Amino acid sequence: MNPKLQEHHMYHANNKIKCRELQSRVYWAAGAWLDACEKLGYKFTVTEVFRDQQRQDRLYGIGRWLGGDKPVTWTLSSTHSKRLAVDIVVDNCTYHQVGAVAIEYGIRRPLGGFPLYDEGHLEFTHVKSYPIILSVEAKIKALTRGIKRKLPPVKTMLQNQLKRLLSRSK
Ligand SMILES: [Zn+2]
Numbered sequence: 001m002n003p004k005l006q007e008h009h010m011y012h013a014n015n016k017i018k019c020r021e022l023q024s025r026v027y028w029a030a031g032a033w034l035d036a037c038e039k040l041g042y043k044f045t046v047t048e049v050f051r052d053q054q055r056q057d058r059l060y061g062i063g064r065w066l067g068g069d070k071p072v073t074w075t076l077s078s079t080h081s082k083r084l085a086v087d088i089v090v091d092n093c094t095y096h097q098v099g100a101v102a103i104e105y106g107i108r109r110p111l112g113g114f115p116l117y118d119e120g121h122l123e124f125t126h127v128k129s130y131p132i133i134l135s136v137e138a139k140i141k142a143l144t145r146g147i148k149r150k151l152p153p154v155k156t157m158l159q160n161q162l163k164r165l166l167s168r169s170k
Contacts, residue, residue, distance in 0.1 A: 008043060015044075022049055023082075037098060044090040045091065048080065051081055056073070056080065084124040085123045087120050087121055139165060140166070
């Protein structure tokens with residue numbers, strides 16, 4: 001493998017490891033987004049995912065009461081402490097390009113219009129919980145299979161379960 005490509009893969013692998021700090025229910029979106037960006041040749045580094053409240057409070061002070069030229073964060077209650085945000089620093093692409101790919105998976109760049117700070121901040125608050133959707137689908141499949149094979153009264157019981165599941169997932 002040529003060194004440049006190898007370096008690119010390393011970026012990608014490290015970003016994926018870092019994104020493991022996200023809530024597990026939204027990790028699928030991070031993986032899909034990173035894969036899509038790699039295919040497009042976008043190189044960037046995921047610099048921060050989880051941040052505890054103490055660190056968030058300290059960051060909020062920068063550019064306010066702790067010194068520093070300008071603020072580095074806009075809020076005290078960060079989606080980082082909920083494990084629903086990542087910060088990136090771009091290398092060979094723009095934040096806008098990376099954000100355009102991210103939005104396809106429900107990942108948003110809420111501060112994209114504020115180039116002063118936090119332009120590399122992406123949020124997972126609107127990402128759908130893929131595993132939950134999958135498990136409902138899997139349940140429906142299993143019930144349908146069972147209904148075909150079983151005889152009453154088990155058949156009727158399964159039919160009722162399926163009815164309840166379908167009305168809930170609407
Ligand atoms: Zn951030």
